[in-house]
Amino acid sequence: MSNANPILILQMQRMGDLVLSFPLIGWLKSLYPDTPIWLVGEPVFYEGLLKISPPVTYFAYSDAHALRSREYSLIVNLSHRPEAAALSGSLQAGKRIGPYINDKGSLHINGDWQLYRASISHNNRHNLFHWADLNGMDLLSSSSMRHTFWPPLKKRNGGNNGKVGLFVGASEAEKRPDAAFWSYLAAKFIRMGARPVLLGGKADMPLADDAARKLGATSINLSGNFSITELCTFIGNLDLLIAPDTGPMHIANWLGVPTLNISLGPVNAWETAPFSPGQYVLRSTLSCVGCWSCTQKSVLCKEAMQAEKVSIIARLLLENRHAQLAEVDVAHNQLWETRRDEFGLFDLRPVNGHCPSHLGRSRFWQYFFGLQLGFMPQSANAKLAEAAEAMRDNRLMPVAISAGSALLKAVHAALRVKNYAELQKNDFWLASPPLLRPLSSYIQFMLHNEDFSPASIARSLEFTEAFLSYVSA
Numbered sequence: 001m002s003n004a005n006p007i008l009i010l011q012m013q014r015m016g017d018l019v020l021s022f023p024l025i026g027w028l029k030s031l032y033p034d035t036p037i038w039l040v041g042e043p044v045f046y047e048g049l050l051k052i053s054p055p056v057t058y059f060a061y062s063d064a065h066a067l068r069s070r071e072y073s074l075i076v077n078l079s080h081r082p083e084a085a086a087l088s089g090s091l092q093a094g095k096r097i098g099p100y101i102n103d104k105g106s107l108h109i110n111g112d113w114q115l116y117r118a119s120i121s122h123n124n125r126h127n128l129f130h131w132a133d134l135n136g137m138d139l140l141s142s143s144s145m146r147h148t149f150w151p152p153l154k155k156r157n158g159g160n161n162g163k164v165g166l167f168v169g170a171s172e173a174e175k176r177p178d179a180a181f182w183s184y185l186a187a188k189f190i191r192m193g194a195r196p197v198l199l200g201g202k203a204d205m206p207l208a209d210d211a212a213r214k215l216g217a218t219s220i221n222l223s224g225n226f227s228i229t230e231l232c233t234f235i236g237n238l239d240l241l242i243a244p245d246t247g248p249m250h251i252a253n254w255l256g257v258p259t260l261n262i263s264l265g266p267v268n269a270w271e272t273a274p275f276s277p278g279q280y281v282l283r284s285t286l287s288c289v290g291c292w293s294c295t296q297k298s299v300l301c302k303e304a305m306q307a308e309k310v311s312i313i314a315r316l317l318l319e320n321r322h323a324q325l326a327e328v329d330v331a332h333n334q335l336w337e338t339r340r341d342e343f344g345l346f347d348l349r350p351v352n353g354h355c356p357s358h359l360g361r362s363r364f365w366q367y368f369f370g371l372q373l374g375f376m377p378q379s380a381n382a383k384l385a386e387a388a389e390a391m392r393d394n395r396l397m398p399v400a401i402s403a404g405s406a407l408l409k410a411v412h413a414a415l416r417v418k419n420y421a422e423l424q425k426n427d428f429w430l431a432s433p434p435l436l437r438p439l440s441s442y443i444q445f446m447l448h449n450e451d452f453s454p455a456s457i458a459r460s461l462e463f464t465e466a467f468l469s470y471v472s473a
Contacts, residue, residue, distance in 0.1 A: 005073040006036040010088060010098070012061060012079040014171070015045040015228070015247035016272075017131075019254055021078055023275065024135040025054040027148070028074075031139065035073060040064070040087070045247075048228025052236075052254060067091060075100075077114075078135055097138050109449050111138035112373040119438075119445040122293070123429070124268050126362040126438050129369075130346035132275040142376055145344030150276045154256045155320075160193040162239035162318040165252075168211060168223065169204030170244040174265030177244065179210035181307045185242070186215050188311040194318060197222055199231070199248065240318055242310065245272050253279060258317055264305060266293045269336065270362075275346055279338040280317065282310065282330065306331055326352045343376050360390040365438045368470070372463060388470040400435040401472055407432070407440060408464045411457060420452050439467055 007028055011021045018041055028037055038057045039046070046058045059067065064087055077088040077098030085107055088100035097111040099118075109115045117134050120127045129137070133145065156162065166185060170176040182198060189196035198208045200223035208223030226234060235241060235248060236255045243249040243259065245267045252259045253274035263269045263283035268291075273281045284305070309330045316324050325335060334356075336348040367384035370376035391397060414420050422428070429441035443460045450456035 004032075004035040005071050005094070006038045006057075007032060007074045007076070008067070008072045008091070008093075009037065009039040009056075010075070010077040010079050010084045011039060011041050012081050012084050013042075015049070016245075016250045017078070018042075018045050018049065019247060019250040020132045020272075020275070021135055022054055022254060023132050023148070024076070024078075025056050027136045027140055027144070029054065030144075032073075038067075040067070040084075045228065049232065049251075051229060052232050052251070061087070076135075076139075109445075113137040113375070115445055115449060116369060116373065116442060119429075119441040123437050123441045124271065125291070125434065126358075126365045127268060128270045128347075128362050128366040130273070130275055131271050133346055137375055140375075142343045142345075142370075146340075146342075148340075148344060150340065151256050153258050153276070153278050156239040156258075159319055160315075162194050163237065164189050164194050164196045164314065164318070165199050165235060165238045165241040165243075166196055167199045167241060167243035167246060167248050168208050169200040170246045170265075172265060175244045175246075175267055176207070177262060177264065177305060177307070179207055179214055181305070182208070182211040183214035184307040185311055185314075186211065186217070186220060188307075189314070190217070192315060196220055199223055199226075199234075240314060242314060249274060260310070260314060260317060262305060262310065266291050269348060270346070273336075273346075273348065274338055277339045280313070280325075280351070281336040281338065281348060282313065282333050283336065284333050305333060309333065328352060343370065343380065345370075360387060361394065361435065363387045364391045364470075368467065369438070369442075372466060384470065391471050394435070396433065396435050397471060399433045401468065403432050403436045404439070404464060404468050404471075407436075407443070408461065408468065411443075411460050411464065415457050415461075420447070423447055423452070436467075439463060 009021060011018050025037060036057065038059060040059045040061055043060045061083065068091060071092040074095045075088050075091060075093040077084050077100060085099040085101050088096060088098065089102055098114045099107060099109050101107055109118055113134055166182055168176060168182050186196040186198065198211055198221045200208045202224045205224040208221050212218045212221035231248060232251055235252050235257060238257050241249065241252040241257055241259045242262065244262045244264055249259060249261055253276050259274050259279045261273050261281045263273065263281050269281045269283050309328065312328050313325060313335060316322065328335065330352060334353045335351040337351050339347050339349050341347040364387035367376065367380050367387055371380055371384060410422055414423050429437055429444045432440035443463060447456050447460060
C-alpha cells in the first residue's frame with residue numbers, strides 16, 4: 001500500500017454529479033498513479049454505484065471526524081454545500097482546489113476554473129465548458145485532456161427488436177416530458193417491434209404510471225422497481241436509453257450505452273449532456289435555451305419537443321442508420337452529436353441545421369477564458385481571433401465595448417483611490433449588458449475572492465484590456 005498522502009475529493013451532490021466526477025478520478029489516477037484517492041459523498045448514491053465506479057475509497061460525511069487524522073496531498077471540493085467548504089478548510093492539505101473556509105471563517109475558492117464555475121451561476125448563457133471537464137481543468141493541461149481515452153459506445157445491433165429504456169424523471173418538472181409524450185413514444189416502439197421499458201425512481205412512479213395507463217400496457221412500467229445497483233445493471237443491457245437531464249442518463253453514458261438526451265428546461269447541454277463522444281442530444285432552437293432558470297410563462301422548449309420526431313431519431317439510432325439523421329426534420333429543435341474538440345474539450349456538433357447565431361459569441365468566451373486562464377495552447381489564438389471577428393459584427397457589440405471601457409475605468413479609479421465600494425456591490429456584474437457578463441461576473445468573483453488584492457486588481461485590468469483589444473480591433 002502506498003505511503004503517499006491521499007487525494008481527497010468532496011462530491012456531496014446528487015447521483016449525476018457523482019458520475020460526472022468519474023473522469024476526474026481517472027485523470028488523477030493517471031497523474032498520481034501511486035497515490036490513494038478518497039471521496040466523500042452521499043452513501044445513498046455511492047453505495048449503489050460501487051460496481052461501476054472507478055477505484056476509489058468512499059466515505060460518508062458523517063465519518064468526517066476520521067478524515068481529520070490524515071494530511072492530504074490534494075483536496076478537490078466539487079460541492080457547493082457549506083459543510084463541504086468547512087470540511088475542506090479544516091483539513092491539512094498540500095494543495096486545495098475549490099471552495100473552502102479559511103481560518104478566519106471566510107469562504108474562498110482556489111483554482112481559476114473552479115472560480116469560473118462559480119461565476120457562471122445564473123450566468124451560464126455563453127458557457128461551453130462541460131461540468132465533467134471543469135472538474136479537472138485546474139489540474140490538467142489541454143494535452144492531457146486531449147489524450148484521454150473515452151471508451152467507445154457498445155454496438156448492440158438491436159435493430160427493430162432493440163431494448164429501449166425510457167427514463168421519465170428528472171430533478172425538476174421543467175426538465176421532463178409529460179406522460180402523453182412517453183406513452184406516445186412507447187407505443188411507437190411497440191408497433192415497430194422494439195421493447196420499450198418505462199424507468200424512473202420512486203418519485204417518478206406517478207408519471208410512469210400515468211404514461212402506462214394512457215398506453216394500456218402497464219407491464220412495461222418498471223419505474224421504482226430497482227435499487228441504484230440494479231438500475232445500473234438493467235441500463236447496461238439496453239440498446240438505447242432516452243432520457244432528460246438526469247443521473248441515470250450519465251450512468252448509461254458511463255457504461256457505453258447509446259443515449260439520446262432530451263434536453264429541456266433550465267439546462268445547458270454543453271454543461272450536462274452525456275460527456276463521451278458519439279452520443280446524441282435533442283434540444284430546442286429557441287433563443288432562451290441554456291438558461292439557469294426559466295422565466296417564461298410556460299416552458300416553451302418543452303412544448304416544442306415532439307415525441308413523433310424523437311421516435312424517428314430513436315429508430316435510426318437503433319438501426320445504426322446514423323448517416324440519415326441529418327435528413328430528419330426536427331421542427332423547432334436541433335439534433336447534436338457529442339464529440340471532443342482539438343483541445344480535448346467536450347463539444348456538440350450539429351447533425352441537422354446550422355449552429356445558432358449566439359453560439360459564435362459563446363465560442364469567443366470559450367477561447368477567451370481558455371487562453372486567459374492558461375488551459376488552451378497559444379494555437380487557440382487563431383480561433384479566438386476568428387470568433388472575435390464574428391463578435392464585432394454583432395449589433396450589440398458597441399454596447400458591450402462601451403460597458404467594457406466603463407469597467408476598465410472603474411477598476412482604474414478604484415485602484416487609484418483604494419475605494420472599492422462600487423465594485424463590491426452584489427449586482428455589479430448584472431449592471432453589465434448580457435454580452436459582457438461572462439467577463440464582469442468573473443472579475444467580480446475574482447476581486448471578492450482575493451479581498452481586492454493588488455494582484456487581483458491587476459488581473460482584472462489585464463482581462464478587461466484583453467477583451468477590448470480583441471473586439472475593438
